[in-house]
Amino acid sequence: DAGVIQSPRHEVTEMGQEVTLRCKPISGHDYLFWYRQTMMRGLELLIYFNNNVPIDDSGMPEDRFSAKMPNASFSTLKIQPSEPRDSAVYFCASSFRTRDGYNEQFFGPGTRLTVL
Amino acid sequence: AQKITQTQPGMFVQEKEAVTLDCTYDTSDPSYGLFWYKQPSSGEMIFLIYQGSYDQQNATEGRYSLNFQKARKSANLVISASQLGDSAMYFCAMRGPLSGGSYIPTFGRGTSLIVHP
16 A cells, blocks of 8 residues: 655745645545644644545635545645745645544655745 | 643653653543654654543553553553654644534644653
């Protein structure tokens, strides 16, 4: 199994540009999560999907952030326009459904985003 | 609202000794799950161990065990026989109960563990 795949691994862009981060979850997993990690704020949940449907997006910082999951094997997180304070490592994770919801999350390698 | 607290920003341990990383949680719901993840300097997040709130026995996975004290709302991670490769950030996390169709995951701020030779 290839695990959760994220692309790109590194992205450097200029303020105001659109950034799209991509994620391919593990096949058969029902849940997909997007996180942001910074030194200041730690690991923050941005949004998560269940069966391709967004369930909770209360962590999305503002309207500049949007996420989609058009099918079970692909999700995107878009930032438009990007700002320097968006610089962070963005993780995608997936998990499978259990009786109590889900158990462990399998994380991708992350995308390190730098906005100049 | 649920909350995870890790009070130890940094811990040091001698190789081959055991170490306990603290985690306390706060929730008013009876159904939840507790997790520990490891993040080495390379950046990936690695799942270590899981404990369900209704599980009667403490979870164990190899050298990792979870000291689950429900009344005290603590879920400490015990690493036995520390190895140099255990040096990493360790995160405690909780999966909340179903609420409005949502199982919100919450992570603590992490504890940095350094294992000395």
